[in-house]
Amino acid sequence: MAEDVDHESKTEDPTPRRREEARKQGQVPFSAELVGSAVLLAAVIGLMYLGPPLWRTMLDVFRADVPRACRTEFGPAEAQEVMQRTFLRVLVAMVGFFGVLLAVGIVASVAQVGFQINTEKLTPNFEKLNPAEGWGRLFSTSALVKVGLMALKIAALGAVGYWVLEPRTGALASLSRGSLPWAAAASWDLVMRLALYLVSAVALVAVIDYVYQRYKFEQSLRMTKEELKRELKEEDGDPEIKARIRQLQREMSRKKMLAEVPKATVIVTNPTHYAVALRYASGRGDAAPVVVAKGTGLLAKRITELARGAGVPVLERPVLARALYAEVKEGQAIPGALFRAVAEVLAFVYRLRGVVPQRGAED
Structure with a gap:
């Protein structure tokens, strides 16, 4: 049957x-x-x-x-x-x-x-007359x-x-x-x-x-x-479409992150595998240096290129670069354990620029 x-x-x-x-x-x-x-x-x-x-x-x-x-x-x-x-x-x-x-x-x-109240059963079904x-x-x-x-x-x-x-x-x-x-x-x-x-x-x-x-x-x-x-x-969405959406979201996040690189104070690199962009501007309310961008491989290379094009200093500090990449997320301030190492980097940058560092940076 x-x-x-x-x-x-x-x-x-x-x-x-x-x-x-x-x-x-x-x-x-x-x-x-x-x-x-x-x-x-x-x-x-x-x-x-x-x-x-x-x-x-x-x-x-x-x-x-x-x-x-x-x-x-x-x-x-x-x-x-x-x-x-x-x-x-x-x-x-x-x-x-x-x-x-x-x-x-x-x-x-x-x-x-x-x-249960259902009115669909009251609707005439002419297929039953077949x-x-x-x-x-x-x-x-x-x-x-x-x-x-x-x-x-x-x-x-x-x-x-x-x-x-x-x-x-x-x-x-x-x-x-x-x-x-x-x-x-x-x-x-x-x-x-x-x-x-x-x-x-x-x-x-x-x-x-x-x-x-x-x-x-x-x-x-x-x-x-x-x-x-x-x-x-239908419930979860087409996997291909969802993958495409995630890809677009990653690209938008990456573009937003890269747009912050020219505003960075310094770039700390591995020198080729890791790159972390740090910003410290008391005028913007930064109580401590903030990681504004980070990446590895090609993304690290792109961060370095953008920084050099914008005149942002790029310093090779392998240990610090790996530590910042592993411990700090984008948009977050650095932890207290890394204050001394980052302060030394910022002091070096200020000397290169001939700028007297602010008291918060020295601390």
């Missing part, structure tokens, strides 16, 4: 995004059989406990009103009054019963799918499973009915020989017992149906390798 072939190609577990999209479209594992059996079970249990009081209420009404109806003065007005009173008393007794059934149905539904697709669904795996569950339900009902009634055939025959109240009570007890066992059998089949619905739902959400790759690409 095409359905089985499709499942064979879907080997990957569904992603959280796929589950969320399915839920938004109203695709959730749901068993109507489970809801129906829960309501039936609640109805049977409710009748077992509420049936006798309800029956007594109706008998009390008839005992009070039937003798009155036999009087000669009982007219249309009296009949209407009796009917209204009877209806209200029976209605009050039944409202609680049907309210419980409604609550059980809601709880059984919400327990399966959670609280005879070809309908014919395919008729012979699908889901249809075969439904037939199997129906056969299992019928077999379970028959077996349970036989199991409950067969030992009680003698008691059923004796009902006609007993009093009417006794026969009514015995019949009620037997009917409730039979209904409870039958509904329990239906509920068991409904649980099997729910397990299958969850399995079918999980299978429908599974993805092919291509679908998984496409979704991950």
Whole structure:
């Protein structure tokens, strides 16, 4: 079947995004059989406990009103009054019963799918009217499973009915020989017992149906390798595009850094492998020398070229260059451990320029 072939190609577990999209479209594992059996079970249990009081209420009404109806003065007005009173008393007794059934149905539904309001299922889907697709669904795996569950339900009902009634055939025959109240009570007890066992059998089949619905739902959400790759690409972005963005960001950062080189006070080099640009300008609020640019290899060479072109002194201090490169990030002030070595470099630069160093630089 095409359905089985499709499942064979879907080997990957569904992603959280796929589950969320399915839920938004109203695709959730749901068993109507489970809801129906829960309501039936609640109805049977409710009748077992509420049936006798309800029956007594109706008998009390008839005992009070039937003798009155036999009087000669009982007219249309009296009949209407009796009917209204009877209806209200029976209605009050039944409202609680049907309210419980409604609550059980809601709880059984919400327990399966959670609280969800979805209008997409209300939108007409004309594809369901396609005879070809309908014919395919008729012979699908889901249809075969439904037939199997129906056969299992019928077999379970028959077996349970036989199991409950067969030992009680003698008691059923004796009902006609007993009093009417006794026969009514015995019949009620037997009917409730039979209904409870039958509904329990239906509920068991409904649980099997729910397990299958969850399995079918999980299978429908599974993805092919291509679908998984496409979704991950949509979520995280195309790797090529992300790599290109990172490259552009690095280039922009590098250009911004190189633009600071002409403003540097001195360049400390390895001499060829490392280059670190230092700036110390008290007028700009520098409390300590700041690393404005650094690089290795070709970038170090570029920093050196820009510095020489801008007239910035370039000094070879291999140990200091490596230490600055390793310990200080761009835009950060140098640590206290390097103050003395950097101060010596700055003092040398100031002597080259014939500038009297500021007190902060000497310190």
